[in-house]
Amino acid sequence: MNPITGFGGVFIYSNRAEALAKWYSEHFDLQFEEYSPGKTYGLTFFALDADDGETRVGTVFSIFAAEEPLGDSRREFRMNFRIKNASALRERLENAGIECEPTEDYDYGKFFWAKDPDGNRLEFWEPGDLTGF
Numbered sequence: 231m232n233p234i235t236g237f238g239g240v241f242i243y244s245n246r247a248e249a250l251a252k253w254y255s256e257h258f259d260l261q262f263e264e265y266s267p268g269k270t271y272g273l274t275f276f277a278l279d280a281d282d283g284e285t286r287v288g289t290v291f292s293i294f295a296a297e298e299p300l301g302d303s304r305r306e307f308r309m310n311f312r313i314k315n316a317s318a319l320r321e322r323l324e325n326a327g328i329e330c331e332p333t334e335d336y337d338y339g340k341f342f343w344a345k346d347p348d349g350n351r352l353e354f355w356e357p358g359d360l361t362g363f
Contacts, residue, residue: 236280236287236289237289238289238290239289239290239291239292240289240290240291240292240309241290241292241293241294242292242293242294242307242309242348242350243293243294243295243296243297243300244293244294244295244296244300244348245295245296245299245300245348246347246348247268247269247270247271247293247294247295247296248268248271248295249347250293250346250347250348251271251293253346253347254293254346256326257322257323257326257328258311260273260291261273262293265292268295269294269295270292270293270294270295271292271293272290272291272292272293273290273291273292274288274289274290274291275288275289275291276288277289302349307350307351308350308351308352308353309350309352309353310353310354310355311352311353311354311355312355312356312357313354313355313356314356315356316333316340316341316342316354316356317333319354320333320342320354323344328344329344329345330342330343330344331343331344336358337358337359338357338358338359338360339355339356339357339358339360340355340356340358341353341354341355341356342354
């Protein structure tokens, strides 16, 4: 039996946690709570448990103030967001001056990428036909 049942959370550390949380709120309509004033911002995405289809489970998305200043080196982090309309979101981001990489289409969905102000690579996925998975 696989002991892992999903993701409990995604955590980003930033030199500018409050500003980064505001950026995600502005561009993706995410409503962060201030868990710890000036230090931690978060929200929870809810879904139904895959095993029983009735129990709500949550995935936390939090932005933490870095305990020590982070360098400007390359980030080895990417977050994949499941979305409803890739074209509309891409247009929205580009209209806000956010550079997006080319969209790629596959049977299992459309993908495109952008970076947040800290340089974290974001992947946006509009699911397609998932019957083969």
